[in-house]
Amino acid sequence: MGHHLPNLIVDLALILSAGGVVTLIFKKLKQPLVLGYILAGFLISPHFDLLPTVRETSNINIWSEIGVIFLLFSLGLEFSFKKLGKVGGAASVTALVEIIGVGFFGFVIGSILGWTTMDSLFLGGMLAMSSTTIIIRAFDELGLKTEKFVGVVFGTLIVEDLIAIIMMVLLSTIATSSGEAQNADIFQAILKLLFFLVLWFIAGIFFIPTMLKRTKKLMNDETLLIVSLALCLLMVVLAVEVGFSKELGAFIMGSILAETKQGEKIEHLVKPLKDLFGTIFFVSVGMLINPSMMLEYIVPIVILTLVTIFVKGFFTSMGAFLSGQPLKTSIQTGMSMAQIGEFSFIIATLGLSLGVISEFLYPIAVAVSAITTLTTPYMIRASVPIYEWVDRKMPEKLRDRLNKYTLNAQSASATKDWQKLIKVSLTNSVIYSVILISIIIASSRYLRPFISERFEFKLSNITTALITLSAMAPFLWALVARNHHSELRNRLLSQDRYKGLVYLVSLVKMGLAVFFVIFMLRIFFSDIVAATATVIIFAFLIIFRKKIQRFYRVIEDRFKTNLNAREIEAAAQQQNDNRPAPELAPWDAHIATIQVPANSPVIGKKLKDLRWREQAGVNVACIHRGNHNIRIPNAEEHIYPYDEISVIGTDEQLANIQGLIAPKGHIDFVIDDPNVSLQAITITDNSPFIGKSIRNSGIKIKVKGLVVGIERNKVRYLNPESDWVIESGDIVWIVGDTGKINKLIG
Structure with missing residues (x-):
């Protein structure tokens, strides 16, 4: 069968x-x-x-x-x-x-x-x-x-x-x-x-x-x-x-x-x-x-x-x-x-x-x-041959215009303080608004019917409104007061032309918070009661702001810990890793910025002790610390949490430095720094640098940078010593201030 x-x-x-x-x-x-x-x-x-x-x-x-x-x-x-x-x-x-x-x-x-x-x-x-x-x-x-x-x-x-x-x-x-x-x-x-x-x-x-x-x-x-x-x-x-x-x-x-x-x-x-x-x-x-x-x-x-x-x-x-x-x-x-x-x-x-x-x-x-x-x-x-063909056929004026556009576009990508304020405020407002709206919707659709079955009408409305307000309170505080005393905000307030913008942003966030409170109360009470209760509620929020703030910090810390848990765990595993020192090849390298996480093993150490050139083959071009930029930092410079370090290296070398600064996988992408660049200067017969050593040439002062490589007779010399004498025909690779390098080339 x-x-x-x-x-x-x-x-x-x-x-x-x-x-x-x-x-x-x-x-x-x-x-x-x-x-x-x-x-x-x-x-x-x-x-x-x-x-x-x-x-x-x-x-x-x-x-x-x-x-x-x-x-x-x-x-x-x-x-x-x-x-x-x-x-x-x-x-x-x-x-x-x-x-x-x-x-x-x-x-x-x-x-x-x-x-x-x-x-x-x-x-x-x-x-x-x-x-x-x-x-x-x-x-x-x-x-x-x-x-x-x-x-x-x-x-x-x-x-x-x-x-x-x-x-x-x-x-x-x-x-x-x-x-x-x-x-x-x-x-x-x-x-x-x-x-x-x-x-x-x-x-x-x-x-x-x-x-x-x-x-x-x-x-x-x-x-x-x-x-x-x-x-x-x-x-x-x-x-x-x-x-x-x-x-x-x-x-x-x-x-x-x-x-x-x-x-x-x-x-x-x-x-x-x-x-x-x-x-x-x-x-x-x-x-x-x-x-x-x-x-x-x-x-x-x-x-x-x-x-x-x-x-x-x-x-x-x-x-x-x-x-x-x-x-x-x-x-x-x-x-x-x-x-x-x-x-x-x-x-x-x-x-x-x-x-x-x-x-x-x-x-x-x-x-x-x-x-x-x-x-x-x-x-x-075929992409490289096509580029080379386009570059050969392109008129010189057009090539110059395209190069100038690229430089200007990269320079324009630097974000100003007032733009950062608007971006941060808009992002936070969207996030907190979504949370507050979801609390209100959940309260009206699920909590209110549940409580109404157990209490009389007026008492059930009051109870539901109080529970809803308690859930909203930490996010109302965050919407209005978070980053109220931030360095960015204080920096803008110190400039008269931006004071109006700062106060306007604060006023908009306050208005948004008032709107959500009134919107929630109108679900349960009349307009007059809702308006009166709003004033009382904000008075209570001001009185108990410290307790609300502490509660919000607990919520925020939990979220940040969960969000960064993968990187924190990887940091512990990667802290003692020893990586081989690859050869620095500036001709294949580019500038990238890496942010130092709070748990990085490099925090508090000097650059000379970290030995990144020997460990990973990279040079440090700049350290961005808040609103302060340290161009071509010296060996005694310390590393602090959340420093943004512009380094020069190949993709492989950048991956290596990521492993030293932060655990593998923490930094998925590195972002080019438009203010610091790696470029080549060809030394012609009439160049003022001929016959001078790198130390005496003044290149470091002129471009606020350093020489990372020299090509002579098709032979590459990496990280040349400061007493290297420059000759006609040399191709000098320097990293430094983008505008100053272009001015030097021009």
């Missing part, structure tokens, strides 16, 4: 067998595995008759949805909002210019081809997304991960990931909105997304790391995996309940867990599940490929491939250049990101699940992705 085997098991056996065989071949050919999975899906699809076909595609579709969830969850684990905060303006500007430019161009191409508005919108979104997997693989194979432009690419990809999530929310809103209400719905969706992003991240960081810490002794690998997946799926359910996509929920929970001590371990534990269900997802993508449809749309495929390679490369390069990157770095960045990948498929899946895009769009995206995946390594290799 035979046993019936469920079709799901048969289909899974077929999917994994096909995926395994094809990806082994792709591994041998050194091609991306994603393409192998897609090809495997095509081979077992109804469109290919020579092999068995999947029997129940509905079950596979459900499994592929789980695959999308785990893909986004894993992406969140690799994302980290702290990384986003450190990528700087260059990556943000690059990503925005690229996505807006390519997205608009894609929409126009779709419209010209006669496609529907929704097809064109989703096409623009799909073309705007680059492939992190393909880019990383290409950089590994070409050995370019230490190049400066790679940092810009990775930073841009991080911003892209977040914009992709926002784009999915907006596309869903547009797809489900009527034409008349569309603009209002989009604006409402953006505000709603901002509100829940802030709320979920703050609540998640406050509660989840604490929960994981207190249950650490009970957590083996199995339990940690189960708890992590439970948190992921609970966030998916919550996101769907409040009107967002499951992908957003999975991504947010991944980014929250990425900040915990167990972040790397969770990522490692989840990887097999991500690989399994991700395989099913990409195989399901391949199953949708219809050769006859692709032949029918061969012209759009060719057009969109060319758009991806050239137009996307152009807009990305332009974005990088507008952000202040040199022309060479901009071209390398643009040509590295000229492909589409995983997120494009996820956006297409969203469109199909909503039923708003045509079926032909999916196989077109797959075809464009496959072609641009193969071209990516060649584009990266």
Whole structure:
């Protein structure tokens, strides 16, 4: 008597067998595995008759949805909002210019081809997304991960990931909105997304790391995996309940867990599940490929491939250049990101699940992705020759203008005190407003009905209002008074022209606090009672401000400890590490700024005792301490907490110095300092420096810097002694004040 085997098991056996065989071949050919999975899906699809076909595609579709969830969850684990905060303006500007430019161009191409508005919108979104997997693989194979432009690419990809999530929310809103209400719905969706992003991240960081810490002794690998997946799926359910996509929920929970001590371990534990269900997802993508449809749309495929390679490369390069990157770095960045990948498929899946895009769009995206995946390594290799060709053909005046723009753009990136005040005040106001609104909503929807069932109407309102106010009090204090006596605020108050701005910011924050109190009270009482009670409440807040402040500090300290737990733990493990001293190569180096964390082992030590040149091969160009800059500090200078140290080195050397200053992984990205730069001066026959030693040349005084290398007759001399005599034809590499160096060169 035979046993019936469920079709799901048969289909899974077929999917994994096909995926395994094809990806082994792709591994041998050194091609991306994603393409192998897609090809495997095509081979077992109804469109290919020579092999068995999947029997129940509905079950596979459900499994592929789980695959999308785990893909986004894993992406969140690799994302980290702290990384986003450190990528700087260059990556943000690059990503925005690229996505807006390519997205608009894609929409126009779709419209010209006669496609529907929704097809064109989703096409623009799909073309705007680059492939992190393909880019990383290409950089590994070409050995370019230490190049400066790679940092810009990775930073841009991080911003892209977040914009992709926002784009999915907006596309869903547009797809489900009527034409008349569309603009209002989009604006409402953006505000709603901002509100829940802030709320979920703050609540998640406050509660989840604490929960994981207190249950650490009970957590083996199995339990940690189960708890992590439970948190992921609970966030998916919550996101769907409040009107967002499951992908957003999975991504947010991944980014929250990425900040915990167990972040790397969770990522490692989840990887097999991500690989399994991700395989099913990409195989399901391949199953949708219809050769006859692709032949029918061969012209759009060719057009969109060319758009991806050239137009996307152009807009990305332009974005990088507008952000202040040199022309060479901009071209390398643009040509590295000229492909589409995983997120494009996820956006297409969203469109199909909503039923708003045509079926032909999916196989077109797959075809464009496959072609641009193969071209990516060649584009990266060709970026330097193309830059050299452009540089040769470029008129001298244009080259000078571009170089001047780059310098001015970098210099303009320095943030002034009044801009910092507005930025800090706006950020804090948004955060505290989200917390206060969530407390009020939770009180009115859940606490009030609960208390009303147990007390009479008036008493229940008073009780609910008092409990709500108690929960709001620490955040009201933080909104109004936090940073009230900060160094930044006092510095601005010492300047007459900024006093009005400081008082205006304080007045706005006070008005916001009053608004929230009145808004809360009006839920329970009449307008007159609410207005009167507000005055009394603020009087009590002033009287008990010290107790409220202490309570808030406890909350804030808990949040900061949880947020930085991963780095604090790593610091203890890395404190006694000894690292080899690499060779300093200033020709491959650049300036970067690293902030010294409060728990760094270098705090209190002198530069001469730290021996960073010997340990890591870097030179210290500047120490930024509050509003004070110490250019080319002497060996007796001490290091203090939160110093921002500008150092010069290659990417590898900068990674080494990060390990000495802070634990591995604490500083994900280093940010170029526009005020200090590394540049080369070619010594001509009429140079005043010929025949003089470095000490007597006055270079150090003229540029407020130091000489870190000299090239003579194609031989490089690193960190030359001060008695080195400069000769005609020498190329002198100096680090110092950007403006003074350019004046010296000019």
